[in-house]
Amino acid sequence: MKKLITMGMCLVMAVTMLAGCKVALTDETKPEDTVTSQPKENDAQENENGTIVKYGKELTNLSLDGTLSKQYEGQSIVVPVMSGDFEKAINDVVPIFEELTGADVIVESVPGEQFTDKLQLDLNNTKRYDIVLAPIAFLHSFAASQKIEPLQPMIDQYAGASYDTGDFIPALFETYGMYQGSLYAIPYKPDVELLFYRKDLFEDEAVKASFKEKYGRDLEVPKTNEELMEVAGFFTKSANPDSPVDYGYSTNMMKGCTRLLFINRGGDDVNESLQPNMNNQEGIDALNRVLELQKYAPKEWMQMGWDEANQFFANGNAAMMEQWPGLWNTCQADGSAVKDKIGVAMAPGATPVLGGWGVGISAGSKNKELAWKFVEFITSKDGELLKIENTMDPCRTSTYAIDEVSKSSALYDALMESLKYAKTLADVDIPYVSSKLNDVMELHIQEAMNGNVTPEKALADMEAEFQKEIEGALQ
Amino acid sequence: MKSHGMRAFLILLGMTLIGVFFFFPLYWTFITSFKTSSQIFVEKPLFIIDTLYLSNYIEIFQKTNVATFFLNSVVVSGATTVISLVIATMAGFGFCRYSFIGKNALQNSVLIVRMIPALVYTIPYYIIYNKLHLLDTIIGLILAYIAFALPLAIWLAINFFSEIPKELYESAEIDGCSEYRIYSSIALPLVKAGLVVIAILVFIGAWNEFGLALVLQASDAKKTLPIGIASMIQTHKDTPSGSLAAAGMLAMIPAVILSLTTQKYIVKGTMAGAVKG
The missing domain is CATH 3.40.190.10 (Periplasmic binding protein-like II)
Structure with missing residues (x-):
């Protein structure tokens, strides 16, 4: 009886408190997405030929010069990503890549604060991960300890003919990608204060x-x-x-x-x-x-x-x-x-x-060719356009030259200028x-x-x- | 009489202050979960709001897999609790009821597992689970949690079973009870309050566990609520405090239900052994 009275009183108090409040399903003042990218959204459209159009550009080379033609059927790679924008950016392109290659891409998201710890745990022990998408200083550490693969041999052997590394913003390619004279990573997300x-x-x-x-x-x-x-x-x-x-x-x-x-x-x-x-x-x-x-x-x-x-x-x-x-x-x-x-x-x-992030391949990957094709896909000229609206700003000069891209963010002019001068890492x-x-x-x-x-x-x-x-x- | 009244007032005041100290974070989480983002980060904090915005709750269900995380947490914590209870009560009963060589050593060795920080086991677990293909599986996580829950559960069970007078077991034996019957029909009902305490401790431990789940689970379909909540925070991005508070309120539901429904057992269970004779 005593318990019933207590619970009843609590209920009355709660109802009284809530009755004084209005209840609204949504916050009308709230933006559509609190974690929106800086660039305006540019929904992918398909033209009459079924080609994806992004930022006014037809993405005619998503097959990487015809090097992706379902030949990886039955193969799979594991891609660890930091939860949030990185996860969204990668998840957006995975279905297209899977369609083109026939391969399975398993995306595993890890909370931001613990991301690099889990990445290191895998690279040092089980080597389940094929792709290493990480902040630059970590990539350099992984390169020094040979946990990631030199990429130039991959490019020479597997890259499509038009994969142009000279198109990356020079400072980014040099700082992000090179370590002690060898290429270990491709720039993925530029960042500067x-x-x-x-x-x-x-x-x-x-x-x-x-x-x-x-x-x-x-x-x-x-x-x-x-x-x-x-x-x-x-x-x-x-x-x-x-x-x-x-x-x-x-x-x-x-x-x-x-x-x-x-x-x-x-x-x-x-x-x-x-x-x-x-x-x-x-x-x-x-x-x-x-x-x-x-x-x-x-x-x-x-x-x-x-x-x-x-x-x-x-x-x-x-x-x-x-x-x-x-x-x-x-x-x-x-x-x-x-x-x-x-x-x-x-x-x-x-x-x-x-700051910034680059993408490389785990030295322990059992499927390096497919892993490279994924890296090539997400960092290709067309692939870059698929990630921008998830706050993954472009790393290629030619991408910034696209009018709709350069106008899509108020930050790009300052970002481009800063990237010319920035050299000390975060x-x-x-x-x-x-x-x-x-x-x-x-x-x-x-x-x-x-x-x-x-x-x-x-x-x-x-x-x-x-x-x-x-x-x-x-x- | 006057001093008695003053004493009661001071005690009441003290208890109120302590109550406020403990309940204020809960209250703050509660109202934050109903605030808009522009109401959360303000120079003068809003302690009372006139409109309860449900947008944070809607957002976490629309933009994250919180329902899946919640369900996974329920399954993992529930299974861990049930299996741990069965094993711990049998072990506890055995340790109380039988004498055998090395009993004390075995009993103490159970505790050793508890003395080593869980983090130390994490990497070996990751490697072993990878070889056994148990990574990113619900069953794998349940097994790991059971291993961590058992030492405390067994020790508590030993404590509760040791309260039962030996004469009861002897009477049961004379009446022809089998050992299993003594365990299930006589001992277990007598330590019901203790079982609830063990169950709550194991359940809450599994419900809140973060480190192992972080390492052993990978896909959203297999993640538990603490990992899902942590995933809402991004580096170099504003913390979504409203969504976190809403997810936190959801995460509290089982604890609230447990405490409301099992209150009398908790009191009995924690008092068990306090008075002998």
């Missing part, structure tokens, strides 16, 4: 006049680090009480992001000989710029992760933010205070940090100890930012630890 800025503020006449009065020059989107400091100072209330926003600059600083800020400001980690390359004048200048930028950034920025920092910017609290392209969606979401008010440019200083490019060295950099940069050590001391300590770790790893 960009400068997002409040277009409405930079175009506001009163703001422009105020800037000119103060600095004697026109207000422009900063291209150099010096301009960045000046503009960030101008838009920071503590430095300029007339600023229309609280802060001039923001970025997310958790999970290894101080390292990215250091690179964006001109710092480096290792050189081509895999030796530490941060304890020099460029490094000291870069770290000093990071320290100066602190004055114009939110006080709580060291605690800001991806979501918090993006929302801070989308709420209109800062004039500029450096971030990966994914910020665009946050800014353009309904409810964002900066919707349609954002411009995108290359990170000031022209040393943007480079993860330290040393096999086996990449994550450890990321942490080392992070620790010492934060030491300097907290005022515990001078920039010179932080970089000297960083260099010493790098040397020790690199020696251990490369022995």
Whole structure:
């Protein structure tokens, strides 16, 4: 009886609470897809010949110069992908590939945070996976440990006649694909940190006049680090009480992001000989710029992760933010205070940090020929057009030359320009100890930012630890 | 009288604060699951909402295989619980009822499995399962979970069976009961409350398990709910907090049902052995 009374009271409370609320099936203000790609969707159409048309281009060579003609019937490959956009991009093309080859493609998705762990587990042990679609620094580590296959022999032996590696953006092909003189991966998804800025503020006449009065020059989107400091100072209330926003600059600083800020400001980690390359004048200048930028950034920025920092910017609290392209969606979401008010440019200083993914073949693959045909298919000129709307931006120059592609995203101009200059990877490019060295950099940069050590001391300590770790790893 | 009232008030206040501390995350998840994305990331958090948007629930069913993940979790956790209960009760009964050489060593060795972190087993499991073609199978995951659940389940079962007076077994023997009959008709009904506690612990353990399922399962058709929920988070993308909260609410359903339906057994079971004589 007592139990019944209690449950009844709970029910009455719940009903009372819910009765005060309206119930709506859908959020009418919500965009169609919260994880939409930056490019506008371009649904595949078929023309009268049954040829797929994407971005106004007929995909007439999906059969890779006739090298796919159901000859792989009965064969299969396993493709591990990170869940989300990568999964969608691969799943979209698999039916077409299966139709052309007769083969089975088994797509296995893994949650993002655990993706590389599971990939390594398989490459080191069971070797079930045939395709390796991974961030660049990981691909380089896999190449160093011979877990992935050199691709040039594959191209020579199996590629269709028109498979053109010279068409990839040179910096991407070189940085993503090559490791110690050999080709191990084909670029799949370019990624670079960009400068997002409040277009409405930079175009506001009163703001422009105020800037000119103060600095004697026109207000422009900063291209150099010096301009960045000046503009960030101008838009920071503590430095300029007339600023229309609280802060001039923001970025997310958790999970290894101080390292990215250091690179964006001109710092480096290792050189081509895999030796530490941060304890020099460029490094000291870069770290000093990071320290100066602190004055114009939110006080709580060291605690800001991806979501918090993006929302801070989308709420209109800062004039500029450096971030990966994914910020665009946050800014353009309904409810964002900066919707349609954002411009995108290359990170000031022209040393943007480079991310990105490439695709290779597991050395343990039992079906390397079919695996190569899959890699060739998804990275071919026609194949590239099938992945774009799932946020997999193109890697080929000819793809960006397609008018409908270049117009499909507001980010592409800045992305293309940034890719010309970006060379330092988001993860330290040393096999086996990449994550450890990321942490080392992070620790010492934060030491300097907290005022515990001078920039010179932080970089000297960083260099010493790098040397020790690199020696251990490369022995 | 006055001080007694004050004491009661302070206790009530303390319990209320503790209650708020524990229930607030649940409440927050609940209302977040009904918020729009623009209501979630705001500078001043919304503690009360006037409209319950169901879009997050609709979205997780439309855009993910959450129904499949949920069903897989129910099957895996349910099977793990039932099979573990059968094995653990038989083992526990055996350890209590019989004396044999090496009994203590065997009993303690069961616990050793529990002392090694589960992560250590993960890679060997992956390799062995690959050879046995058990990767990405529901049965494979159930077997692994049973192996992990048994040590605790057996030890709890031993504890519960040891509460039964030996005289009962002796009476049953005199009346001609077989050993199986003693186990099934006399011992098991007497430890019913204990069985519920074991079942809940095993079920919740299997329901929430992440590491092994991550490694052993691959296709969406065989994934469990924790893996499905983790798959909603992407790197370099905003966290879909509303969808995660909605999926979290779904994931809580079994725990809520279990706690509401088995409350009296839990109290009895956890109290078992507290008073002797």
